[in-house]
Amino acid sequence: MTxxxxxxxxxxxxxxxxxxxxxxxxxxxxxxxxxxRRSSAAEAGVRIEDSAGAVGATSExxxxxxxxxxxxxxxxxxxxxxxxxxxLCLETGTFPLAAKTEAGDVLAASGIELVDxxxxxxxxxxxxxxxVVFASGSREGFERARPVxxxxxxxxxxxxxxxxGSRMKYIANLLVVVHSLVAAExxxxxxxxxxxxxxxxxxxxxxxxxxxxxxxxxxxxxxxxYPAAGRLDILLKDAEIIKDFARSSGAxxxxxxxxxxxxxxxxxxxxxxxxxxxxxxxxxxxxxLER
Numbered sequence: 001m002t003x004x005x006x007x008x009x010x011x012x013x014x015x016x017x018x019x020x021x022x023x024x025x026x027x028x029x030x031x032x033x034x035x036x037r038r039s040s041a042a043e044a045g046v047r048i049e050d051s052a053g054a055v056g057a058t059s060e061x062x063x064x065x066x067x068x069x070x071x072x073x074x075x076x077x078x079x080x081x082x083x084x085x086x087x088l089c090l091e092t093g094t095f096p097l098a099a100k101t102e103a104g105d106v107l108a109a110s111g112i113e114l115v116d117x118x119x120x121x122x123x124x125x126x127x128x129x130x131x132v133v134f135a136s137g138s139r140e141g142f143e144r145a146r147p148v149x150x151x152x153x154x155x156x157x158x159x160x161x162x163x164x165g166s167r168m169k170y171i172a173n174l175l176v177v178v179h180s181l182v183a184a185e186x187x188x189x190x191x192x193x194x195x196x197x198x199x200x201x202x203x204x205x206x207x208x209x210x211x212x213x214x215x216x217x218x219x220x221x222x223x224x225x226y227p228a229a230g231r232l233d234i235l236l237k238d239a240e241i242i243k244d245f246a247r248s249s250g251a252x253x254x255x256x257x258x259x260x261x262x263x264x265x266x267x268x269x270x271x272x273x274x275x276x277x278x279x280x281x282x283x284x285x286x287x288x289l290e291r
Contacts, residue, residue: 006031009067017126093118129152131152181259184217
């Protein structure tokens with residue numbers, strides 16, 4: 001078992017992964033720029049360091065769970081400046097591949113390896129330890145990180161050369177973006193038709209038209225409650241990245257393009273900090289429906 005695992009970024013995903021690593025018996029160190037997140041993680045058994053660089057200097061493996069491109073570049077530079085040669089870093093976010101490659105180059109110059117390891121799942125799956133890991137980079141790095149992946153997820157996939165993890169995440173999240181909106185459309189159609197939402201959810205889940213997003217986000221739509229497990233604005237950010245990647249690859253994405261417009265409308269209406277299941281509430285408003 002790895003003795004010390006670092007987590008840089010203790011938001012919804014990072015804090016959940018850190019807690020599951022503690023529960024699995026790892027010594028976990030962490031850092032976040034938000035003092036409230038640092039305090040919460042400390043209560044969960046995470047040893048808090050005073051900077052991202054310090055986490056790198058005291059860990060054998062470090063997870064990056066970061067919100068922005070700027071944060072990724074800054075953390076990579078800090079870790080490269082302070083960490084020991086031989087450190088293994090796992091980049092778990094959804095970012096343009098060029099940004100991950102650049103971060104990997106910065107780290108490699110200090111003898112540090114980066115594995116591209118984006119995650120499939122929301123904050124709910126992170127809390128339950130049922131994430132799916134799409135890992136790419138060296139086989140040796142993947143095998144070394146396997147105990148960490150096992151602690152945070154229900155399965156992990158080695159996909160070969162660096163970047164294939166992100167490419168797989170773009171494909172998977174295209175489905176998430178579209179299926180989340182389709183689930184909302186189905187529920188609003190049911191409401192407009194006078195059907196009971198709980199009945200619609202139960203029967204639709206048992207039908208050939210079901211999906212993971214209907215199973216995960218449908219129950220939130222039934223009760224009109226949208227905790228920030230997988231924020232709409234984060235999924236919109238991912239969708240824009242996927243759209244750019246698809247365009248550069250020459251792949252048409254007509255459903256993704258149409259979905260992005262609806263996500264933008266919901267975000268502009270102030271729904272961006274809710275789980276993406278809030279698309280149901282947005283479409284209810286568009287339909288003039290009231291519960």
